[in-house]
Amino acid sequence: MFGKMNTAEIEQLLRQQLVGRIGCHVDGLTYVVPVSYAYDGDYIYCHTHEGMKINMMRKNPDVCFEIDSAWNYSNWQSVIGWGSFEELAEGPERTQAIAVLRERKLPMLSSETMHLGLLWPFHSGERDVDGIIFRIQLKEKTGRYETTTAEPFFAT
């Protein structure tokens, strides 16, 4: 059975998933790139460094954001949304974004990462981090699922 996810189901999947994909487009080239993210109900927040996706989104901030969760071929959910890329310079909005990213990411770090004490910026208790912080406000969101059970498959 195929279905459309309602708003609550879409919000739940956006809060549960850890990795999404940004689709951007400049000069005839479409680029789909995975990102780890945090979602606070208003914005998708990401931390990254200079590179192809940032260069492209600076040129064309209209992006697509996708997440999916599949248990098998016939039990899956996906959310697709559209919004605008916004790079956050130092200031209250960047500080808020870092707080959301830190709260989401720190508990999910692997024991290896923690043990190795890698230079992952969110380990630090500093207010700011190195690198680029950006956000995407999803102005439109759609969600679909397929299920073989009475209840839709929901990711946990």
Place this chain on the structure above:
Amino acid sequence: MFGKMNTAEIEQLLRQQLVGRIGCHVDGLTYVVPVSYAYDGDYIYCHTHEGMKINMMRKNPDVCFEIDSAWNYSNWQSVIGWGSFEELAEGPERTQAIAVLRERKLPMLSSETMHLGLLWPFHSGERDVDGIIFRIQLKEKTGRYETTTAEPFFAT
């Protein structure tokens, strides 16, 4: 440690994964959509029905294809490629595509799906199936990984 995947590693991940994401773009709109696929070393093959992604790819066949596999935030692989969408009308190329899809998908079907005998087209022994079969030949492929162990994390 971050790294670039070599050709063998890229091919391995393309054969291992079951779900990828197509990025397409028409008239200022970028769309990223998850698809189940099969890969034979030459083409990405997909089965679908009429809808937004097919309409967009018919208008602009230049697409991006992405797969990723993450064990955690610091151990992941991803492959991103670019190619052209080709819809396969009845004929030897469509028959070959269906054979590749059937070989890949049938062993991966859930026991629920099998038990329910759902109308999934690849269950049938027929040579053709309902719906649209298309392929993407990836003309360019890149792969990246991050690992916290001596060896890159490779999906199994």
